[in-house]
Amino acid sequence: MARLNNPLAKVAVLGLLLLLVVLLQFEYDATKITLPASDAQTVSPFMVRIMDMGFHPAVASFLWATTMPEILDLWNGKSEYFNDLAFVNAIDPKLSYPYAFSVLTLPAVPAQNDPNSVAQAEAIGKQGLANADTDWRIPYYMATNEFLYAKNDQAAAEYYNIAAQTPGIPAYAQRFSLNFGIETNQRQKTEQLWETIKDSTNDPDSQARAQAYIDHLQDFDYLDAASAQYKKEFGVYPTSPDQLVQKGIIPSVPVDPFGFTFIIQTDGTSAIDLNTLPAYMTTSTGAGE
Amino acid sequence: MRNIFIIAKNTLKLEIRDKILYGIIVFGLLYVFFTLFLADLVLKEPTMVKAFGLTGIYFFNAIIALFLGTTSFFKDVDRKVVYFILSKPVSRAQFLLGKFLGLCMVLLLTSAILGVAYLGVVYFKVGVFDWIGIAAIALQFMEMTLFLAFAIFVSTFASSLLSIVYTSGVFFLGHIVSQLVTDAKTIGIGGIRLWLVEILYYIFPNLEKFDVRDFAIHAVATPWTSFGLAFAYAVVYIALLLTAAVWVFDKKEI
Numbered sequence: 001m002a003r004l005n006n007p008l009a010k011v012a013v014l015g016l017l018l019l020l021v022v023l024l025q026f027e028y029d030a031t032k033i034t035l036p037a038s039d040a041q042t043v044s045p046f047m048v049r050i051m052d053m054g055f056h057p058a059v060a061s062f063l064w065a066t067t068m069p070e071i072l073d074l075w076n077g078k079s080e081y082f083n084d085l086a087f088v089n090a091i092d093p094k095l096s097y098p099y100a101f102s103v104l105t106l107p108a109v110p111a112q113n114d115p116n117s118v119a120q121a122e123a124i125g126k127q128g129l130a131n132a133d134t135d136w137r138i139p140y141y142m143a144t145n146e147f148l149y150a151k152n153d154q155a156a157a158e159y160y161n162i163a164a165q166t167p168g169i170p171a172y173a174q175r176f177s178l179n180f181g182i183e184t185n186q187r188q189k190t191e192q193l194w195e196t197i198k199d200s201t202n203d204p205d206s207q208a209r210a211q212a213y214i215d216h217l218q219d220f221d222y223l224d225a226a227s228a229q230y231k232k233e234f235g236v237y238p239t240s241p242d243q244l245v246q247k248g249i250i251p252s253v254p255v256d257p258f259g260f261t262f263i264i265q266t267d268g269t270s271a272i273d274l275n276t277l278p279a280y281m282t283t284s285t286g287a288g289e
Numbered sequence: 290m291r292n293i294f295i296i297a298k299n300t301l302k303l304e305i306r307d308k309i310l311y312g313i314i315v316f317g318l319l320y321v322f323f324t325l326f327l328a329d330l331v332l333k334e335p336t337m338v339k340a341f342g343l344t345g346i347y348f349f350n351a352i353i354a355l356f357l358g359t360t361s362f363f364k365d366v367d368r369k370v371v372y373f374i375l376s377k378p379v380s381r382a383q384f385l386l387g388k389f390l391g392l393c394m395v396l397l398l399t400s401a402i403l404g405v406a407y408l409g410v411v412y413f414k415v416g417v418f419d420w421i422g423i424a425a426i427a428l429q430f431m432e433m434t435l436f437l438a439f440a441i442f443v444s445t446f447a448s449s450l451l452s453i454v455y456t457s458g459v460f461f462l463g464h465i466v467s468q469l470v471t472d473a474k475t476i477g478i479g480g481i482r483l484w485l486v487e488i489l490y491y492i493f494p495n496l497e498k499f500d501v502r503d504f505a506i507h508a509v510a511t512p513w514t515s516f517g518l519a520f521a522y523a524v525v526y527i528a529l530l531l532t533a534a535v536w537v538f539d540k541k542e543i
Contacts, residue, residue: 053464054500057340097334
């Protein structure tokens with residue numbers, strides 16, 4: 001066999017061989033016979049857990065990467081997503097993201113495609129709260145679903161409360177969770193809701209937590225009333241809660257149970273100061289107390 | 290003791306010149322960096338990024354341990370190095386211990402290279418330094434040293450190919466045996482069959498205790514006693530395997 005001494009000739013031969021490889025692949029793809037794909041569910045999670053040699057999180061993560069896009073099929077009336085999600089959860093029940101993702105996304109599926117999507121999201125969320133790593137997103141998204149879709153404010157308040165106490169919750173989400181329902185027109189309803197929660201439990205910690213929310217809401221009422229009194233006496237609204245103390249309207253500015261600083265807005269209503277958040281929020285402990 | 294360190298040092302020098310080892314390390318690094326892409330696929334979810342990374346390090350270190358443990362001894366026999374060394378005032382036990390320590394050093398080096406790449410990837414993608422991951426990598430290293438000791442032990446009496454088969458088998462069995470016992474009890478297997486599985490459970494290297502990846506990935510606190518027991522188990526089992534290897538090697542005619 002003659003030796004190729006010219007480098008260009010060598011490159012040309014290699015290029016030709018590579019081209020041939022590509023052409024063969026094209027030809028193979030065009031002529032290959034595709035056998036029916038095996039159903040992933042014929043393999044049980046039980047067997048996978050035995051055979052994966054302890055790599056449960058990695059195997060579940062790989063499977064989740066292929067399961068996640070299947071949620072789009074729900075818009076086309078296909079429901080493999082639920083089976084595959086259950087499979088992923090069975091391999092690694094502690095992997096929290098599949099639960100959080102499902103709780104967030106499922107309610108967006110139109111009712112004509114899946115009339116039970118909100119209930120399914122709640123069921124998956126409850127499963128996640130029971131089994132998964134502590135992940136604030138699960139109760140936070142559950143609370144949002146309860147508020148927006150199920151119109152169940154009590155459940156929303158309870159889930160926001162769980163989210164607010166979950167370690168690792170970002171300050172913005174914790175602030176929102178702790179201040180759920182503080183708007184003037186919502187406050188009375190939210191206060192009643194926390195009264196109900198407080199009365200429904202014998203657990204002293206849960207009662208104390210509910211009382212903290214009630215005190216938090218009542219502080220706004222107290223400052224709003226004092227602000228209105230200030231306007232009556234001085235013709236203008238105060239610019240800060242301290243002015244209410246200085247003018248003798250209230251003996252002292254209430255101390256918020258969650259550590260927020262109160263301000264008085266230009267319309268005379270009280271609010272929390274978004275620029276001065278409690279120290280625990282900047283350190284992200286999720287304690288909320 | 291000095292002889293052991295000299296052999297260990299020379300084994301390290303010899304092995305790190307091996308191109309196959311470089312190839313495996315390069316593939317390991319490529320995989321760890323590939324997790325950057327996988328991380329995007331799972332929306333940079335920290336648990337999943339860690340799961341992919343730690344699995345990769347484990348997998349490639351296992352290949353390296355299998356490769357080193359089952360080839361190093363035979364290479365020395367093929368190259369007649371073993372005859373040269375044993376003609377000096379070096380005992381067979383010193384030779385085997387030196388080989389083991391040298392191979393452990395190679396593993397330590399590869400674990401460190403892959404571990405640093407992993408920590409960098411996690412820091413870059415998730416923005417946290419994975420302290421618990423270091424503990425998981427350390428225990429993976431302990432598991433690999435045990436694996437290596439087993440491979441050396443098998444190499445003293447079996448051929449290179451059989452060493453690979455036996456070592457891989459024990460590696461696989463070592464991981465599933467805990468699960469097998471649990472599942473056998475769950476599905477109601479009893480009597481002699483359960484007894485046989487339990488014998489396997491206690492006698493074969495039980496590698497499950499070195500797997501703290503789940504704990505590291507899910508950030509679950511692991512008691513120090515678990516680390517201590519796993520470490521002690523590895524030390525005792527390695528001592529057992531190397532002692533047996535020395536006995537077999539002593540009887541071998543070279």
